[in-house]
Amino acid sequence: MSSLPTTATAIAAAFAGGEVSAREIAAAALERIAAHNPALNAYTEVTAERALAEADALDAARRRGEAAPALAAVPYGVKNLFDVAGMTTLAGARLLAGNPPAAADATLIQRMHSAGGLLTGALNMDALAYGFTTENTHYGATRNPHDPTRTAGGSSGGSGAAVAAGLVPIALGSDTNGSIRVPASLCGVFGLKPTYGRLPRSGSFPFVHGLDHLGPLAASAADLALAYDALQGPDGRDPACAQRVIEPTTDVLTRGLDGLRVARLAGYFDDQAGAAARAASERAARALGSLGDIVLPEVAAARAAAFVITAAEGGALHLQALRDRPDDFEPLSRERLLAGALMPALWVEQAQKLRAWFRRRTLEVFRDVDLLIAPATPVTATLLGQETMVINGRALPTRPSMGLLTQPISFIGLPVAVAPLWPGGAALPIGVQLIAAPWREDVCLRAAWALQSAGVAAVPPAPTSINAR
Amino acid sequence: MSQLLEAIDLVKRFPVRSKGRKKLLHAVDGLNFHIDAGETVGLVGESGCGKSTLVRLLTRTLDSTSGHVRFRGQGIGLIAARAMADHPLRREIQMVFQDPTDSLNPRYTARQTIAEAVHLLTDTRGWAAIDSAVEVAAAQVGLPPELLDRYPHQLSGGQKARVGIARAIVVKPRLLVLDEPTAALDVSVQAVILQLLDRLKREMAMSFLFVSHDLNVVRLLCDRVMVMYLGQIVESGPAREVFARPLHPYTRALIASLPGGHGNDADLLVGGDPQSPIDPDAHRCRLFGRCPRGAERCQTQAPPLREISRGRSAACHFVAPTEREVFIDAALTVHKLHLPPARRAALTTEFDRVADMARQVQSVRLPDDTAPAPQFRP
Ligand SMILES: Nc1ncnc2c1ncn2[C@@H]1O[C@H](COP(=O)(O)OP(=O)(O)OP(=O)(O)O)[C@@H](O)[C@H]1O
Ligand code: SF4
Ligand SMILES: [Mg+2]
Numbered sequence: 001m002s003s004l005p006t007t008a009t010a011i012a013a014a015f016a017g018g019e020v021s022a023r024e025i026a027a028a029a030l031e032r033i034a035a036h037n038p039a040l041n042a043y044t045e046v047t048a049e050r051a052l053a054e055a056d057a058l059d060a061a062r063r064r065g066e067a068a069p070a071l072a073a074v075p076y077g078v079k080n081l082f083d084v085a086g087m088t089t090l091a092g093a094r095l096l097a098g099n100p101p102a103a104a105d106a107t108l109i110q111r112m113h114s115a116g117g118l119l120t121g122a123l124n125m126d127a128l129a130y131g132f133t134t135e136n137t138h139y140g141a142t143r144n145p146h147d148p149t150r151t152a153g154g155s156s157g158g159s160g161a162a163v164a165a166g167l168v169p170i171a172l173g174s175d176t177n178g179s180i181r182v183p184a185s186l187c188g189v190f191g192l193k194p195t196y197g198r199l200p201r202s203g204s205f206p207f208v209h210g211l212d213h214l215g216p217l218a219a220s221a222a223d224l225a226l227a228y229d230a231l232q233g234p235d236g237r238d239p240a241c242a243q244r245v246i247e248p249t250t251d252v253l254t255r256g257l258d259g260l261r262v263a264r265l266a267g268y269f270d271d272q273a274g275a276a277a278r279a280a281s282e283r284a285a286r287a288l289g290s291l292g293d294i295v296l297p298e299v300a301a302a303r304a305a306a307f308v309i310t311a312a313e314g315g316a317l318h319l320q321a322l323r324d325r326p327d328d329f330e331p332l333s334r335e336r337l338l339a340g341a342l343m344p345a346l347w348v349e350q351a352q353k354l355r356a357w358f359r360r361r362t363l364e365v366f367r368d369v370d371l372l373i374a375p376a377t378p379v380t381a382t383l384l385g386q387e388t389m390v391i392n393g394r395a396l397p398t399r400p401s402m403g404l405l406t407q408p409i410s411f412i413g414l415p416v417a418v419a420p421l422w423p424g425g426a427a428l429p430i431g432v433q434l435i436a437a438p439w440r441e442d443v444c445l446r447a448a449w450a451l452q453s454a455g456v457a458a459v460p461p462a463p464t465s466i467n468a469r
Numbered sequence: 470m471s472q473l474l475e476a477i478d479l480v481k482r483f484p485v486r487s488k489g490r491k492k493l494l495h496a497v498d499g500l501n502f503h504i505d506a507g508e509t510v511g512l513v514g515e516s517g518c519g520k521s522t523l524v525r526l527l528t529r530t531l532d533s534t535s536g537h538v539r540f541r542g543q544g545i546g547l548i549a550a551r552a553m554a555d556h557p558l559r560r561e562i563q564m565v566f567q568d569p570t571d572s573l574n575p576r577y578t579a580r581q582t583i584a585e586a587v588h589l590l591t592d593t594r595g596w597a598a599i600d601s602a603v604e605v606a607a608a609q610v611g612l613p614p615e616l617l618d619r620y621p622h623q624l625s626g627g628q629k630a631r632v633g634i635a636r637a638i639v640v641k642p643r644l645l646v647l648d649e650p651t652a653a654l655d656v657s658v659q660a661v662i663l664q665l666l667d668r669l670k671r672e673m674a675m676s677f678l679f680v681s682h683d684l685n686v687v688r689l690l691c692d693r694v695m696v697m698y699l700g701q702i703v704e705s706g707p708a709r710e711v712f713a714r715p716l717h718p719y720t721r722a723l724i725a726s727l728p729g730g731h732g733n734d735a736d737l738l739v740g741g742d743p744q745s746p747i748d749p750d751a752h753r754c755r756l757f758g759r760c761p762r763g764a765e766r767c768q769t770q771a772p773p774l775r776e777i778s779r780g781r782s783a784a785c786h787f788v789a790p791t792e793r794e795v796f797i798d799a800a801l802t803v804h805k806l807h808l809p810p811a812r813r814a815a816l817t818t819e820f821d822r823v824a825d826m827a828r829q830v831q832s833v834r835l836p837d838d839t840a841p842a843p844q845f846r847p
Binding site for chain 1: 471796797800801804805806812815816818819820822823824825826827829830831832833835836839840841842844845
C-alpha cells in the first residue's frame with residue numbers, strides 16, 4: 001500500500017500506465033480518511049460510495065481501452081459550500097442543515113468528474129465562509145495536521161488540512177478575502193485563487209458575489225496546475241464568469257521564470273507581517289530573482305474597503321435569516337453580519353470607489369513587473385481559541401487579522417498562487433503569495449513551480465501518516 | 470476580555486402583604502450586565518435598592534424569579550440555591566460579608582475558620598497542606614501568624630475583616646463578591662482595608678464585585694461602576710468616566726451629595742417621597758417624584774437602559790444617546806429586528822469595527838471623477 005503514488009500527477013500517470021486500479025487508489029484514500037480524519041475534523045461528510053463508484057467506472061473505461069483523462073483516479077475533496085448531488089450544501093452553517101439535498105453537482109465538481117477525479121467528501125469550513133480559522137461552533141474546529149492544537153486556517157480549513165495530512169492531493173476551496181490562501185499558508189500546501197471571473201461559481205453557496213472566487217489547493221505546484229486546467233472553461237450560469245477559453249498552464253509550468261520581471265511588495269505587506277512571514281517573502285524574492293521592493297498606495301484602506309463590502313454584502317444576503325433564525329448562526333460572526341446589513345450605503349459606495357481607484361493604481365505596476373511577492377498570512381498557525389495575535393509589537397484580534405495580507409489582493413481580483421515555505425526549517429509553514437496581472441494564472445503557477453523546484457517551497461510528507469507509522 | 474459572569478433579564482420579586490393584600494416587592498427588576506475576567510466592578514445605590522438581593526442571586530443563596538445567570542458560559546440560574554452547597558461553582562464565587570463579627574463563628578480560631586473553607590471547598594487534604602494554604606492566605610491579607618490562633622472576640626474589627634477576606638481568597642475563587650466590606654468598620658480602619666483590597670486586586674487574577682453605598686470606595690477601587698435605583702440599573706460605565714461626567718440624574722445627585730463634593734445643588738434630589746418597590750408602575754420612571762429633571766413624559770413612559778456612548782449606558786429620557794446609537798436603533802427598527810441586550814452590545818462592537826474601517830476608507834482623498842467599476846473586462 002505504501003508504494004501507491006501520493007501526488008495527483010503521479011496517481012494519474014500510474015493509472016494511465018496501468019500500474020494501479022482506480023479502485024485501489026480510492027480504497028487507500030478512504031482508508032487514510034477513516035484513520036486520520038477523527039483527529040483532524042477536516043471532513044464533515046465522506047462520500048465513500050461515490051468515490052468507489054467513480055473509480056469502478058474509470059476502471060471499466062480503461063478495460064474498454066478508453067484513454068485516461070487528466071485527473072484519472074485522483075481522489076479529491078470539496079469545501080462543503082459546493083453542491084454535491086444528493087447532499088445538503090451546508091456552507092459550514094447549521095442554518096442551512098435543513099435545506100433539501102442538492103439536485104446536481106456544482107459546475108466545478110462536474111468538471112473534476114469529467115477529468116476523472118474521485119470525490120471523497122465534503123470539507124469543514126467557517127460558517128458561511130465568514131472567518132479565517134475554521135473554528136466552527138456547530139461542526140467543530142478543523143485541526144492543523146502539523147500541530148493539532150492550532151488552527152488549519154480558514155475558511156477553507158478542511159481543504160487545507162485534508163491536503164496537508166495527505167488524505168487527498170487536491171481539494172477545492174473558495175476565497176473571498178483569503179479563504180484559500182490562508183489555509184494553504186497555515187497548513188503548508190499550494191493554493192490558487194484565480195482571477196476574479198475565471199472559474200464559474202454556479203452550484204456553490206455564495207458569500208459576497210463581487211469578491212467570491214473558487215479554486216484548488218494541492219500537494220504540489222504541478223498538481224495545482226493540473227487541477228486548475230481541469231476546472232477552466234466558460235459557464236452560462238455564473239454571471240460574473242468571464243467566458244474565457246481554456247488557457248492551459250500545465251504545458252508552460254516548467255518553463256521557469258525566464259523573461260519574467262519579479263518584485264517584492266514592501267510597505268504595508270512588511271508592516272503587517274511578523275518575522276517569519278517577512279523572512280518567507282524575502283526568501284522567495286531572492287530565489288525568484290526579485291528586482292527590488294515595490295510599495296502600493298493605500299493598501300490599509302483597500303483592506304478596510306474589502307472588509308466593509310464583505311460585511312455589507314454578507315449581511316444583506318443573510319438578513320432575512322438573521323431576523324428569523326438568529327440562534328442558528330455562528331455566534332462568532334453573527335453580529336458582524338448584522339452590523340454589515342445595517343451600515344449606511346454611503347460607506348459601501350466609498351469602498352467601491354476606492355476599489356476602482358486601487359485597482360487602477362495597482363494595474364499600473366504590472367507595466368514594469370510580471371510577478372509580485374508578499375506573505376500570505378501575518379503569522380504561522382495560531383492556537384485554536386486564541387483571541388489575539390501580536391504583529392510587530394501590536395496586539396490584534398486573531399480571527400479578522402489573519403486575512404490582513406490576502407484581503408487587499410483578492411479585493412481587486414488579481415490571480416494569486418500560494419507556495420508553502422518553512423523558514424529556517426521551522427515546524428510550522430507559512431505561505432507566500434505569488435501575484436500576477438489579471439488572467440495570468442500561468443505566471444503565478446510558473447513561480448510556484450520554480451520555488452518548489454529550487455527546494456524553497458515544499459509540501460513535506462504528511463505528518464499524520466508519519467505519526468501513524 | 471472574556472466574560473466571566475453574565476446576568477440576563479434577572480428578576481427577583483418577594484411576595485409581601487400590604488393592607489391585607491398579596492403583592493410583589495420588585496427587589497431586582499430585570500438586570501442585564503456582565504463582569505469580565507480580571508475586572509473590578511462596583512455596584513452602588515441607596516439602602517434598599519436591591520444590592521444584597523442581587524448578590525444573593527449571583528452567589529446562588531437565593532433563587533431568582535426569572536432570568537438567567539451565566540458563569541463562564543454555563544447557566545447557573547438553574548442550580549437551586551439549596552444544591553449550591555455541593556456545587557463546584559461554590560468555590561469559584563466567594564463572598565466577603567458586611568459585618569465580620571456576625572459572619573465569623575465565635576468558637577473557631579482564625580486558623581480554623583480559614584482552614585474550614587479549604588477543607589470544604591478544595592481538594593487540599595492533610596493537616597500540613599491545609600495549614601500552609603492558611604498561612605499563605607493570612608500573609609496575603611496581612612494577618613500576622615501569631616493572631617491565627619485567636620478567637621474572634623480577641624481580634625479587632627480590622628483583624629476580623631482580614632480573616633473574612635482570607636477565608637474567601639484561600640480557595641482561589643474567580644469572582645470575589647464583597648457586600649459593603651467596610652461599612653461596619655471604623656473610618657480609620659476602613660482606609661487600611663481598602664488599601665488591602667486594592668493590593669489584592671492588583672496581585673490576584675480575580676474579578677471583583679464591590680457592593681457599596683459609598684461612592685468613594687467604588688471610585689478608588691473599581692474599573693467599572695453600575696448604579697442601581699429601586700431594583701434597576703440606571704447607569705453603568707467606566708468608573709473614572711462616570712464620576713467625571715455622570716449622565717443619569719440619580720448618579721448626578723449621588724455625586725452632588727458627596728461631602729466636600731463640588732457638585733451642583735441643582736442636581737440634588739428634590740423632596741418628594743421615593744416610590745415604593747411594591748408593585749411599581751411599569752409605565753413610570755422609578756425616579757420620578759425625586760428627580761430634579763422629571764417631566765410629563767417620565768410619568769407615562771419608563772426609560773429603558775440604553776447605550777449612550779462606547780461602554781456607557783443610562784436609563785433616562787433626557788440623556789441623549791450618541792448618533793451611532795440612534796442610527797443603530799433606527800436601523801434595527803427599520804429591519805424589524807429585536808435584539809436581547811447582550812447581542813445589542815455585541816452589535817455595537819461590530820458596528821464600531823466596520824465604522825473604523827469606513828473611516829480608513831474615507832481618509833483616502835480620491836480624484837473627483839472616481840467611479841465604481843466592474844472588476845475586469847475579460
Ligand atoms: N426576604 C425578603 N422578603 C421581602 N422583601 C425583601 C426580602 N429581602 C429583601 N427585601 C426587600 O428587597 C429590597 C431590596 O433589599 P436589599 O437588601 O437587596 O437592599 P440593599 O440595596 O442591599 O440595601 P442596604 O444598602 O440597606 O443593604 C428592599 O425593599 C427589601 O426590603
Ligand atoms: S426619565 Fe425623567 S424622572 Fe427618570 S431620571 Fe430621567 S428625567 Fe428623571
Ligand atoms: Mg445590603
